[in-house]
Amino acid sequence: MSDPNLPFRQFVLKVASRCDLACDHCYVYEHADQSWRGRPTVMSDTTIARSAARIADHARDHELSRVDVVLHGGEPLLAGRERLGHIAGELTQALTGVCELDLKIHTNGVLLDEGFCDLFAERGIKVGISLDGDRVANDRHRLYANGRSSYDKVIRAINLLRGRYRGLYSGLLCTVDVANDPVAVYEALAELEPPRVDFLLPHATWDDPPPGKPREHGEWLVQIFDRWLADGRPMSVRIFDSALRTLGTRSSLTESLGLEPSDLVVIETDGSYEQADSLKTAYDGAPATGFTVEHDSLDVVARHPGITGRQTGLAGLSDECRSCPVVSSCGGGLYAHRYRTGSGFLNPSVYCADLLRLITHIQGAVSAMDSATHALPETDLAAFAAGYGGAEAVRRLDEGQQSLRRTLVASVGGxxxxxxxxxxxxxxxxxxxxxxxxxxxxxxxxxxxxxxxxxxxxxxxxxxxxxxxxxxxxxxxxxxxxxxxxxxxxxxxxxxxxxxxxxxxxxxxxxxxxxxxxxxxxxxxxxxxxxxxxxxPVRRLVAGGWTVSLDDVDLYRDCHQWPAAARLSGEELDRWATMFAKAGELIVRDHPRYAPGLAAGLGVIMPLEPSADGSEVSSTARNAFGAVAAALPSDAVSLALLLIHEFQHVKLGAILDIHGLYDPKDTRLYYAPWRKDPRPFEGLLQGTYAHLAVTDFWRVRRLIDEDGAAHRAAVQFARWRAQTAEAVDTLAGSGALTGTGRRFVEIMRQTVSSWFDEPVGAAAENEACQAAAAHKREWYEHRADATDRS
Incomplete structure (x- = not known):
């Protein structure tokens, strides 16, 4: 596709231009743009067919995987069941074989009945309903022209969706009014079990400011946010979820927040293309493009200055917005709310103070939650830095991980x-x-x-x-x-x-x-x-009172450095069970400082494919706390070392989720005595921390094993205490550590330094020195070869 403009992915079809309510805050009928008066009351068959074809052509040309279409108004149910069914059929037919169609309708709900719901169930149309809270809040604005309440009919419609048509229920839309009690509004909406709630700031501009004082709307939303958070986020709230996502550098879920380019276009009942219809609040004709479905493709509309102007992100904002500390989350607010005569849309939102209040409050709440949930006591941090950490300390790590997992899953689920x-x-x-x-x-x-x-x-x-x-x-x-x-x-x-x-x-x-x-x-x-x-089923391995899952079926397990093994045979499972039982017994008996932490935190072993050359392979994944991946080694001693070694990575990964130990902007590469390739700083830190346990393991084995095994253990101990100490010096001298990181590495240094007082035979010391020197020569030769090749 050669066209440089971003494609549209969201389409609003104004299927009816009139409404059966007279809501006094409606931007269509009560604000500056009054173009609805000259438009057909419903979309004609010709316009429907042409609109569906234009959308399909656009999706095909841009190879879109999905388009979202919202049937809107006015009140779209005034178009009637037959016409709505016809619209859905035209869209489905046009897009079949082109892309997925996500079809929704947004209604005030007063006409919704079983007939409409049966149609929507047949056509796969999800339903969103406007409701401003409890009866008092809703009747403040959402009334019939004669002043009669719409509340009972709307609640009947929502209860219809909550019952046998639950699969159609997509959520509620609530316009903020600071005259209403925010907690009462929240409770009234939450009681209706909506999958999602949209809180919308009432449309306003600098020429026609919102009622109330600056920050009053922000304070209103803050009260709801605090209650929603305390309730465990029982439903998605789009403005809150979007703030949380954008504060975490993810995309917004609403055009009123974030810096994502606009990908929405409106098609009116007469086939006119318009920009976002919220622009009707700015001035008469503000959303108009001059293009129609009859004569113009959507690519032509995409080149309209009003569309491209909303796709420039930060560059398209005012100087005041670009210098704001929360601009990446706020994004300047809703485009329509920036309008002022003389300067157009190059202004902050008229709700600037409110958005700043809300976003900074959410930012503070997240920081406080993270701090309260994840902070490790100094005693735990010191124990981990020394290379150990008992069961309670590991359980506290898991509590931090659980909070993080809940946040991540909520971000996806919401x-x-x-x-x-x-x-x-x-x-x-x-x-x-x-x-x-x-x-x-x-x-x-x-x-x-x-x-x-x-x-x-x-x-x-x-x-x-x-x-x-x-x-x-x-x-x-x-x-x-x-x-x-x-x-x-x-x-x-x-x-x-x-x-x-x-x-x-x-x-x-x-x-x-x-x-x-x-x-x-x-x-x-x-x-x-x-x-x-x-x-x-996922099967289990047992060593004394310690049980882990041997997971060879999980859909997402293949996230490690080495490929995951297929389902193990019964014979392979028996070998794992026997060796794990022996390794667990060995750890408890000979390496008791590691056993409690392992039992508390290691819950899953994921089998890997054996290496082609027969060497041992094992791995951890940064996002898989509690799991170690490995091919079954040759003996129980090797498996015990593998589990202790890899669990060090598990612990440190969780610590790094809580405490910043180093400057992530450090991009230098470092020599690691156990690797042939240069390592980034975190890689060196991880390897050094793991080799504290490796060194300690061989320190103990040289005193327990016999004959040749004891000599091999002594060589390993002598080599790794020297090279781990060297790596600690590299970390300490890097200048990349934070204050907490410096304290952490200093305790690591104390642990390895204490082992130099322990005697090792001259032969073992000599072999260790030769192995270390050979590794460094190979490392420099490998780097020289790589430099020559480049």
Whole structure:
């Protein structure tokens, strides 16, 4: 595609230009632009067909995977069931084979009945309803022309969606009015169990400012945010979720926040293309483009100065906005709210003070929550820095990880299209939080969440997580869950082979679940899994009182440096079980300072494919706290070392999630005595910390093992104490450590320094020196070769 302009992905179809209510805060009828008066009352068949074709052509030309279409008005239900069905059919037909269609309708709800809902269920149209809170709040503005209340009819419509049409319920839209009690408004909306709530600031400009004092709207929203946060974020609130996302450098979910370019266009009932219809509040004709579906393609509209001007991000903002500390989150506010006669839209939002108050409050709340949840006591930090850390200290690390996991999953779930799954998770969170915490603690749940957030999309795994939570909590539920490669993947439980279908229905009850796909039902009883041969459960390894999962089925486990192994055979499982039991016994007996932390924090071992050359392979993943990946080594001593070594990486990764130990802007590469390649600073820190445990392991083994094994252990001890000390010196002298990092590394130095007083035979010392020197020569030769090749 040669056109340089960004494609449209959101389309608002004004299917009806009149409304059956007379809301006095409506931007269509009560603000500057009055173009509705000269437009057809409903969209004609010709305009419908042409609009659908234009959208399909645009999606095809730009290779879009999905478009979002909202049927709007006026009041779109005034178009009638037949016309709405015709519109949905035209759009579906035009886009079939081109891209996915996400179709919604936004209504005031007073006409919504079973007939409309049956149509929407048939056509896959999700429904959003406008409601300003309780009866008092709603009747302040949302009235009929004769002053009669609309409240009872709207509540009836919402209850209809909450009942047999729950799958259609997409959320509520509430216009902020500072005359209303914010907590009463929040409680009234939350009681209706909306998947999402949109709080909209009333449309205003610098020429026509909003009622109330500066910051009053921001304070109103702050009160709701605090209550929403205290309630555990029971539903998605788009303005809050967007602020949280943009503060974390992710994209906004609303055009009223963030710096993302606009990708929305409006098609009016007469086929005119318009910019965002909120611009009607600025001046008469503000949203007009002069283009129509009859004569102009969407690429032509995309080149309109009003459209391109809203796609320049930071560069398109006023000087005052660009210098603001929260500009990356605020984004200058809603474009229409910036208007002032004489300077146009090159101004801060008329709600600038309100947005600053809200965003800085959210920023502070997140910082306080992180600090309270994640901060480690100095005694724990010192114990970890020394290379150890007992069970309680590791459990405190896991508490910090749990808070982080919940935040990540909430960020995905709050914006997910899997509304029923998200609703179920919030229900279980309220009624059985420890169960949900245990489900989220599975290491590869965080891996999934991070992939969704960094990739910018929910991949549909949320229903599987919700199903596991329901199974573990004993909650009855029915969910549509995607099928991957012919299997249903339930994290921490197992994999069910169901066949080549796109999705299956999972029904949960009393620790059992039934999966319906391809006209058959498969019942899985977790107490007796052998009854279902298609079920491949996650199996367990036991060493004394310590149990870990041997997970060779998780969908997201292949996130390590080495490839994941396929499902282990019974013979392979027996070898793992035998060796793990021996390694666990050895750790408890010979290396007791590591055993409690391992038992408290290591919950999953993920089998890796053996290396081609027979060398030992093992790994951890930064986002998979509690998991170690490994190919089964040759003996129990090697497995014990592998577990102790890799768990050091697990601990330090979690510490780095809490405490900044170094400057992330340091881009230098460093010599690491255990690697052939230069390492970034965090890589050197991780390796050095792991080799504290490696050194200590061989320090103990040289006193326990016999004959040749004792000599080998002595050589390893002598080599690694010297080279770990060298690496500690490199870290300390780098200038990249923070104050906390300097204290951490100094304790590491004290640990390794104390071992130089322990005697090692001359032969072992000599071999260690030769090995260290040989490694450094090879490292420099490798670098020289790489430099020559470049």
């Amino acid at each position: 914006a997910s299209t899997s509304v029923e799954a998200w609703r179920l998770l919030t229900l279980i969170d309220r009624e059985a939080r420890p169960v949900l915490d245990a489900v989220l603690a599975h290491p590869y749940v965080r891996v999934w969440a991070v992939r969704c957030l960094t990739g910018g999309t929910d991949d549909g795994h949320l229903p599987a997580i919700a199903a596991v939570a329901a199974i573990r909590a004993g909650v009855q539920a029915s969910l549509q869950v995607p099928i991957r490669d012919g299997s249903l993947h339930l994290p921490s439980l197992g994999r069910l082979q169901v066949g080549r279908v796109a999705e299956a229905t999972v029904e949960t009850a009393d620790g059992r679940f039934t999966v319906h796909a391809e006209g058959r039902g498969l019942l899985v009883d977790l107490e007796d899994p052998r009854r279902t041969p298609e079920w491949f």
